[in-house]
Amino acid sequence: MVYGYPIRRIGRGVVEDSLCSERSLQVVYLPLVLSPISVPWVPTSRRALEELCNFITFRSTDVFYDLGCGDGRVVIEVAKRFGIKAVGIEVRPDLVELAKINVVREGVSDKVEIIHGDFFRIPIHNATVVYAYLLTSVNRLLKPKLSSELKPGTRVVTLDFEIPGWKPIAIRRFHDRTERRLYLYIIGVSDRAYVV
Numbered sequence: 001m002v003y004g005y006p007i008r009r010i011g012r013g014v015v016e017d018s019l020c021s022e023r024s025l026q027v028v029y030l031p032l033v034l035s036p037i038s039v040p041w042v043p044t045s046r047r048a049l050e051e052l053c054n055f056i057t058f059r060s061t062d063v064f065y066d067l068g069c070g071d072g073r074v075v076i077e078v079a080k081r082f083g084i085k086a087v088g089i090e091v092r093p094d095l096v097e098l099a100k101i102n103v104v105r106e107g108v109s110d111k112v113e114i115i116h117g118d119f120f121r122i123p124i125h126n127a128t129v130v131y132a133y134l135l136t137s138v139n140r141l142l143k144p145k146l147s148s149e150l151k152p153g154t155r156v157v158t159l160d161f162e163i164p165g166w167k168p169i170a171i172r173r174f175h176d177r178t179e180r181r182l183y184l185y186i187i188g189v190s191d192r193a194y195v196v
């Protein structure tokens with residue numbers, strides 16, 4: 001039997017929509033639903049990080065969050081370049097440990113905080129810029145949290161995967177082996193754009 005809704009199939013950096021069979025639903029989808037690890041670790045590339053830093057205008061008062069921060073490379077780079085507070089949330093203990101080591105090694109312990117936990121459960125009220133390199137399906141699930149917790153004017157940037165139903169204020173296209181995109185959303189604007 002084929003279910004009529006899409007899931008994500010992940011393989012060697014390729015993520016695509018496909019219809020799932022009953023068996024693939026059990027094998028692929030259920031473990032993802034039951035686990036807080038909703039996305040595998042695929043680090044933001046050097047090039048994408050450079051594009052992110054040029055795309056967003058950071059202010060000295062900004063508080064930057066990376067939802068699923070992996071080894072901490074994005075929070076570390078943003079804190080170093082712009083001298084702002086940055087918070088990374090990561091569910092995998094091995095990556096949390098690695099990110100904390102990297103924070104100390106890069107000399108940004110006073111600016112960067114790494115939180116071990118599920119980003120669906122960790123409060124992010126004080127963020128002014130949120131970065132998410134996740135999946136469209138996870139971005140969809142994050143919408144209520146982003147809309148309810150973040151202040152109007154907070155910028156949300158996603159790499160490669162859109163927030164479905166929200167209107168991006170700007171899209172940055174660049175080439176990094178493949179065509180890639182950064183999407184910029186603003187709370188209070190992007191999340192209300194389709195409400196009459």
Ligand SMILES: C[S@@+](CC[C@H](N)C(=O)[O-])C[C@H]1O[C@@H](n2cnc3c(N)ncnc32)[C@H](O)[C@@H]1O
Binds near residue numbers: 036038039069090092
């Ligand atoms: C595509 S990687 C991006 C890593 C990092 N943001 C970067 O750009 O280099 C997604 C990360 O999200 C983490 N993750 C997945 N689900 C999570 C959850 N529910 N809470 C916290 N982290 C999660 C994964 O372990 C992984 O490190």
